[in-house]
Structures are given as structure tokens and as C-alpha cells.
Amino acid sequence: xxxASENYIPGHAAAAPQAGAVKLTMILSGAVFALMMVFGLIMxxxxxxxIELDAALFYQLLTAHGAGMVGTAALSGAAIMWYFxxxxxxxxxxxxxxxxxxxxxxxxxxxxxxFIGGYGGAWTFLFPLPALSGGAWEAGAAAAFMLGYTAxxxxxxxxxxxxxxxxxxxYGSLARALGWNLILGREDNDxxxxxxxxxxxxxxxxxxxxxxxxxxxxxxxxxxxxxGFEVDALLAKNxxxxxxxxxxxxxxxxxxxxxxxxxxxxxxxxxxxxxxxAIAWNAVLIFVMAVYWHHLLQDVVMPPWMLVxxxxxxxxSGIPLIAVTAFSTFLYVRGSxxxxxxxxxxxxxxxxxxxxxxxxxxxxxxxxxxxxxxxTMWVPGHFHTxxxxxxxxxxxxxxAWLVRGKxxxxxxxxxxxxxxxxxxxxxxxxxxxxFSGAASIPRRWAVHYEEWLTHDRIGxxxxxxxxxxxxxxxxxxxxxxxxxxx
Amino acid sequence: xxxxxxxxxxxxMAALSAVFVLAVRAARDPAPGPGANAKRTGLIWxxxxxxxxxxVASLREWPHALAxxxxxxxxxxxxxxxxxxxxxxxxPAGKPVNFNVTTEDVTHGMGIYDSSLTLxxxxxxxxxxxxxxxxxxxxxxxxxxLCMEFCGVAHHDMVNEFEVVAAEx
Ligand code: HEM
Ligand SMILES: [Cu+2]
Ligand SMILES: [Cu+2]
Numbered sequence: 003x004x005x006a007s008e009n010y011i012p013g014h015a016a017a018a019p020q021a022g023a024v025k026l027t028m029i030l031s032g033a034v035f036a037l038m039m040v041f042g043l044i045m046x047x048x049x050x051x052x053i054e055l056d057a058a059l060f061y062q063l064l065t066a067h068g069a070g071m072v073g074t075a076a077l078s079g080a081a082i083m084w085y086f087x088x089x090x091x092x093x094x095x096x097x098x099x100x101x102x103x104x105x106x107x108x109x110x111x112x113x114x115x116x117f118i119g120g121y122g123g124a125w126t127f128l129f130p131l132p133a134l135s136g137g138a139w140e141a142g143a144a145a146a147f148m149l150g151y152t153a154x155x156x157x158x159x160x161x162x163x164x165x166x167x168x169x170x171x172x173y174g175s176l177a178r179a180l181g182w183n184l185i186l187g188r189e190d191n192d193x194x195x196x197x198x199x200x201x202x203x204x205x206x207x208x209x210x211x212x213x214x215x216x217x218x219x220x221x222x223x224x225x226x227x228x229x230g231f232e233v234d235a236l237l238a239k240n241x242x243x244x245x246x247x248x249x250x251x252x253x254x255x256x257x258x259x260x261x262x263x264x265x266x267x268x269x270x271x272x273x274x275x276x277x278x279x280a281i282a283w284n285a286v287l288i289f290v291m292a293v294y295w296h297h298l299l300q301d302v303v304m305p306p307w308m309l310v311x312x313x314x315x316x317x318x319s320g321i322p323l324i325a326v327t328a329f330s331t332f333l334y335v336r337g338s339x340x341x342x343x344x345x346x347x348x349x350x351x352x353x354x355x356x357x358x359x360x361x362x363x364x365x366x367x368x369x370x371x372x373x374x375x376x377x378t379m380w381v382p383g384h385f386h387t388x389x390x391x392x393x394x395x396x397x398x399x400x401x402a403w404l405v406r407g408k409x410x411x412x413x414x415x416x417x418x419x420x421x422x423x424x425x426x427x428x429x430x431x432x433x434x435x436x437f438s439g440a441a442s443i444p445r446r447w448a449v450h451y452e453e454w455l456t457h458d459r460i461g462x463x464x465x466x467x468x469x470x471x472x473x474x475x476x477x478x479x480x481x482x483x484x485x486x487x488x
Numbered sequence: 489x490x491x492x493x494x495x496x497x498x499x500x501m502a503a504l505s506a507v508f509v510l511a512v513r514a515a516r517d518p519a520p521g522p523g524a525n526a527k528r529t530g531l532i533w534x535x536x537x538x539x540x541x542x543x544v545a546s547l548r549e550w551p552h553a554l555a556x557x558x559x560x561x562x563x564x565x566x567x568x569x570x571x572x573x574x575x576x577x578x579x580p581a582g583k584p585v586n587f588n589v590t591t592e593d594v595t596h597g598m599g600i601y602d603s604s605l606t607l608x609x610x611x612x613x614x615x616x617x618x619x620x621x622x623x624x625x626x627x628x629x630x631x632x633x634l635c636m637e638f639c640g641v642a643h644h645d646m647v648n649e650f651e652v653v654a655a656e657x
Contacts, residue, residue, distance in 0.1 A: 317542070332507070336515065338519070377599075439494075440493065444607075
């Protein structure tokens with residue numbers, strides 16, 4: 003007999019091949035997260051008028067920060083899921099290297115487009131802005147930016163193709179890997195473990211997201227090169243937000259495999275796939291694709307039913323997250339007598355941050371609230387919550403776990419300081435954004451009015467703490483990697 | 489509306505955070521009993537019922553409903569990089585206003601702010617479309633239009649204003 007729980011073998015990190023590639027990816031991710039946070043800090047200080055920054059440079063930094071953070075969240079999530087996928091599947095290392103290579107090529111193109119070409123059209127650029135910069139950048143810079151996205155997209159498609167193929171080989175079909183036998187109450191003596199259910203779902207929805215993103219990229223590229231080729235702006239906006247929403251969510255859904263696979267080592271209770279778990283993931287698969295309309299609630303010419311779906315799904319997506327993932331985390335932690343080291347603390351924090359961040363998100367998903375919150379600082383307020391305290395905490399938790407050494411020990415002084423500084427900084431930083439949103443401060447404004455400066459300055463101070471905490475986590479990781487591998 | 493939204497959000501966020509803190513504290517307590525899954529079912533039902541109630545209540549009246557053209561004043565607003573053109577500079581208070589919003593180039597967002605910089609309502613301006621919203625101004629005074637959708641290097645400079653005047657009886 004084989005059950006999902008058999009996949010849990012304490013301390014069997016050795017069973018993960020390609021750990022070297024994954025570790026390298028996590029170093030890169032940590033370094034880029036830190037650098038992009040410094041960009042964020044600069045933007046916040048500029049909004050608070052503590053430093054002077056040319057508006058064009060602000061929007062370039064905004065574009066770099068948005069694309070860089072989302073890309074790095076996805077990169078670290080992909081590395082985590084590859085690592086744990088490798089516990090259950092045979093994955094080809096070459097594919098991961100190709101993925102990483104294409105990713106880095108994309109990064110070079112994007113950074114060149116922004117800092118050499120002056121491109122500053124934001125990471126979810128809206129057609130036809132890339133072609134109409136008002137003199138700030140040339141078509142070539144916009145094209146380089148889009149080619150950068152294309153390289154990253156191709157890398158991800160390769161990655162998902164390999165995962166999908168291997169899941170298919172191992173489980174016979176994606177449907178079975180999605181836990182349909184569990185849902186339908188059919189007997190399955192080899193049910194997919196949670197990491198595989200997650201991998202199957204993300205493979206499907208993120209591939210669809212990337213392909214639709216490629217469609218709008220292609221159209222925008224042609225528009226840049228062939229004058230007179232027009233695209234419907236609303237259709238393009240639907241595509242870019244479908245892609246953007248699905249892609250950033252995929253990063254969290256990939257990284258959460260770290261919670262499924264690592265927490266059991268601490269709690270002693272395996273994280274099992276059961277019927278409810280499978281239903282939740284199948285719901286996520288649909289929800290994550292149907293909810294993107296909540297980005298278009300003020301595009302009143304959209305068919306009303308789409309906006310209604312956007313509002314409803316924004317709320318009901320909270321149920322699998324809070325009643326399944328968060329609730330299960332409570333059950334696993336309760337009575338586990340687990341040791342709190344940096345890894346376990348960050349991973350539990352990540353589930354909390356993700357769930358808590360979904361609250362202001364679904365409230366903003368109400369059309370009537372959205373009328374006065376859309377494109378205010380409320381929006382960065384909620385997504386920084388589930389990114390800084392969710393995805394990024396998962397990535398840092400995974401990194402801490404990778405270098406935990408032979409025995410699990412409680413946090414030492416530096417770990418505690420790092421954790422406290424990061425948590426306090428991030429919580430304060432996102433709370434200020436929420437207050438700013440409620441004070442009607444628009445997002446993506448390089449220059450702020452006098453009335454808003456207090457918000458910006460308090461936000462800047464909290465950002466400094468986040469950067470400090472991050473530096474501690476990343477440097478600690480690098481130092482310990484060196485120690486453990488001599 | 490914004491203070492209420494903020495308050496409700498912060499309360500719910502604090503409550504959920506508190507549950508996590510309690511769960512972490514309970515790591516040393518006895519493991520959860522068999523009743524835990526019944527609690528979960530209860531939670532799913534509670535969230536579902538609350539969701540249905542809030543959804544129905546908040547959508548029964550369509551938030552984007554327009555005033556009928558007979559009673560409303562029509563105001564045309566067009567935007568471009570980086571200006572707003574408003575065809576009516578004095579709007580009477582107390583009468584519904586239908587804003588018809590267009591753009592000459594890229595996507596912009598028309599956000600209407602009162603004199604204390606509170607956002608009252610907004611709509612996107614989409615190339616090739618006319619978007620419409622209705623708003624009724626209660627207070628005379630000066631109001632501003634700010635751009636709410638990133639539209640290039642001078643996005644933050646895309647501001648204009650109009651006056652709301654007391655209605656003549
Ligand atoms: C110290 C940490 C951070 C700071 C100080 C920071 C700061 C900022 C600032 C000032 C903005 C622009 C706000 C505005 O619209 O006016 C922003 C936007 C954004 N941030 Fe962060 N951030 C941090 C961490 C992160 C992380 C960890 C992520 C994702 C993993 C992230 C993703 C984004 C995204 C996607 C945007 C939107 C960009 C856009 O509007 O085009 N940030 N951030
Ligand atoms: Cu504009
Ligand atoms: Cu704008």
C-alpha cells in the first residue's frame with residue numbers, strides 16, 4: 003500500500019536532485035529581492051520628498067521594481083516547486099538550466115530597456131502606452147522590454163512543459179494529479195501528494211496565462227513596428243491583466259509547496275491530500291483565472307456579468323485560502339510541539355500574511371468600494387501584504403530550511419532580530435499603504451502633494467526595516483551555504 | 489466611505505492575525521481533537537453565507553447605474569497626455585451629473601476629488617470607448633480631476649478642476 007504520507011520521510015533532502023541549481027536560483031532571488039527593495043525604498047523616499055528624483059527615473063524604477071519583483075517571486079516560486087517536485091518526479095536538470103538562462107536573458111533585456119532605453123511604461127503596460135511615451139523612450143526600448151518578457155515566458159513554458167510531461171508519466175493524467183479520484187470518491191491507492199496537486203494546477207493555469215500574455219505581447223510588438231496596426235485597447239487590457247494576475251498568483255501557489263513539504267518535518271504530521279484539499283485546488287484553478295476581472299471594475303464598458311464575476315470570485319477565493327490552507331496550518335501547528343527556527347517561523351508567517359492580505363483584496367474587489375479605492379495606495383497595500391509577508395516569506399523560509407544544518411535548533415539572537423525586524427517593518431509598511439489608500443492617495447504618482455508626505459515618510463522608515471531584515475536573511479543564507487559546502 | 493472600509497478591513501485583518509498568534513501559542517497544547525473538522529465545515533458555511541449576503545446587498549443596486557438622461561446634466565470630459573478637458577466649468581449642486589469620458593491617446597483614469605482631496609468616484613478612460621458615470625455633488629466648492637491610470641512620465645501632472653455652484657431655485 004502506498005499513501006501520500008509515505009512521501010514524507012524526515013530529513014530526506016538528499017532525495018532532491020538539482021539542489022545546486024535550486025540553491026543558485028535562491029541566491030539570485032535573494033539578491034534581486036534585496037536590490038528591488040532598495041528601488042522601492044528610493045521610490046518611497048522620493049514620494050516623501052526626502053530625496054529628489056526625476057519623475058522619468060521614478061517611473062523607470064517603478065517599472066523595474068514591478069517587473070523585477072514579480073519576476074523574482076515567480077523565479078523563487080518555480081525553484082521551490084522544482085525542488086519539491088523532484089521528490090516525487092524525475093525532472094530533467096537541463097530544462098531548469100535552460101529556464102534559468104532564458105530568465106536571465108530576459109532580465110538583461112528588461113534592465114537594458116529600462117535603464118539604457120529609458121522605458122518606463124509599468125510592468126502591466128496598457129496598450130498603446132508603450133508606443134506613445136510622449137518622448138520619454140523610443141519604440142526600440144519598448145520592444146526590448148517586451149522581448150525580455152518573451153524570453154522569460156518561453157523559459158516558463160519549457161519549465162511547465164517538463165513538469166506537465168513528468169506528472170503525466172508518473173500519474174497517468176493531469177486529472178488524476180489534480181486529485182479527481184479523491185474528489186469523485188474513487189479508489190486511488192497512489193494519490194498525488196499536495197505538492198503534485200499544486201504543480202498540476204499551476205502548470206495548467208500559468209501556461210494558459212503565459213500564452214494569453216504572449217498574444218498581447220505579439221500584438222504590441224507588431225504595433226510598435228508596423229504603424230497602423232491597431233489593437234482594441236480594452237481587449238489588450240483584459241489580456242495583460244489576465245496574464246499579470248495569473249502569473250503573480252502562480253508564484254505564491256508554487257512557493258506554498260514549501261509549506262506542504264517542510265512543515266511536516268517540524269510538526270511530525272504529514273500534509274496529506276484529501277478530498278477537501280483536492281476540491282480546494284480545483285476551485286483555485288478556476289478562480290485564479292476568473293477573478294482577474296476585478297482589475298477592470300472601473301472599465302464600465304465591460305459586460306456587467308464579468309464585473310459581477312470579478313466581485314464574487316474575489317470574495318469566494320478567500321474560502322479555499324482561509325478555510326483550507328490557513329485552517330489546516332492551524333491544525334498542523336496546534337499540539338505539534340514544534341521547534342521554532344527561522345524556517346518554520348517564516349513559513350507559518352507566510353500562510354498568515356497571505357491570508358491576511360486577501361482580506362483588503364476582497365474588500366477592494368467589491369465594485370462599490372473599488373470606485374473609491376481602485377488605483378489608490380490601497381492596491382499596493384494589499385498586494386505587498388501577501389507578497390512581502392506571503393510569497394517572499396515562503397522563499398526566505400525555504401532558504402533558511404535549505405541551510406538548517408543537521409539538527410533543528412531554535413532561533414538564535416540574530417535570527418530573532420531578523421525575523422522581528424522583517425515582520426515589524428513589513429507589517430508597518432503595508433499598513434501605511436492601506437491608510438494612504440483610505441486617504442485617497444493615488445498609486446503610481448512620482449510626485450506627491452504636501453498633504454500626503456507624512457504617509458510617505460512613515461512608509462519609508464518601515465521600508466528601511468524590511469531591507470535590513472532581508473539583508474540579514476540573505477547574508478545568513480550565503481554564509482551558511484559556504485559553511486555547509488566548505 | 490473610505491474610513492469605514494479601512495476600519496472593517498483592519499478589524500478583520502487583526503482578528504485573523506490574532507487567530508494565527510493563538511495557533512502558534514497552542515503549539516504546546518494538546519493536539520486538536522476530532523471536532524476540528526466540524527469547525528472547518530462551520531467556517532466554510534459561515535464564509536459562504538456571509539459572502540452571499542454581502543454580495544446580494546452590494547450588487548442589488550448596480551454600482552455603475554447611470555441617471556436617466558432626462559434629469560441629469562451631461563458633462564463631457566476628454567483626456568490626453570497630459571491634460572483634461574472638461575466642457576462644463578460650473579456644475580450645479582444637487583443635480584445628478586452624467587460624465588461622458590473619452591481619451592485621445594492612451595488609457596487614463598478620471599478620478600474626481602473634493603477640496604479636501606478625498607476621492608469621490610472614478611472611471612477609466614479607454615481609447616476607442618466612451619465611459620460614463622453618474623455623480624451628484626452635494627456641496628458647492630472646487631473639485632479636482634486627477635489621473636488614476638498610469639499614462640506616462642507626466643501622469644501625476646494630469647490634473648484639472650471645476651466648480652460646483654449652489655443650484656438656483
Ligand atoms: C522594502 C520592500 C519594498 C518597498 C519599499 C516597496 C516599495 C514600493 C513602492 C514605493 C511602490 C510604488 C507605489 C506606488 O504605486 O506609488 C511599489 C510597487 C510595487 N511593488 Fe513594492 N516594495 C517592496 C517590496 C516588494 C515586494 C517584495 C514585491 C513583490 C514580491 C513588490 C512588488 C511590487 C509591485 C508589483 C508593485 C507595482 C508596480 C506598479 O505599480 O507598476 N514590492 N513598491
Ligand atoms: Cu492620464
Ligand atoms: Cu495617468
